[in-house]
Amino acid sequence: GESVGLHLPTLSVQEGDNSIINCAYSNSASDYFIWYKQESGKGPQFIIDIRSNMDKRQGQRVTVLLNKTVKHLSLQIAATQPGDSAVYFCAERKSNFGNEKLTFGTGTRLTIIP
């Protein structure tokens, strides 16, 4: 079946180091991918998105990489800070032209070690 999933459920990174969170998807019809961050006790918050016609997009301290050949998405966070500790979700959408909604992965918990 089609799924959006993550390679690792937890990740611990030393403060100041870079972190990479991975996401695998199996729906080749997906054309749009998004990363969300969810802090404890709060709702998810949009971080960055990327369309399938791109392979890289950068934001402030974050970079999303898309490898359509192996259906892999990653979120890189540079110089991690304590405030980066959260659960990170990838989400995909099949098509912008129909009524397709986002499908979320199960999330990866990132812990920043002081």
Place this chain on the structure above:
Amino acid sequence: IAGITQAPTSQILAAGRRMTLRCTQDMRHNAMYWYRQDLGLGLRLIHYSNTAGTTGKGEVPDGYSVSRANTDDFPLTLASAVPSQTSVYFCASSVGAHSGELFFGEGSRLTVL
């Protein structure tokens, strides 16, 4: 700026009771959504509304109903709650139905006994 406001924050409910979770947004967004979040299952879409006056079923709609009488409000009703509906419920909105940037509320934790 409030964004998305959900109520109640937390509720314990007896099985078989009726419950309405409230959601209000002040961003004049066209689209609104209800998700449930369960450990290990991520966020699953219950119902959505692309614009005021319209609603649609998501991935897990059974046992839930919604209405969208106006742009701002999108209540979720459990007609007869069951223990499997114990979850954290998130309301979200987006500028349009095709926007991937959803704005989420803080969530409503519901426990059905």
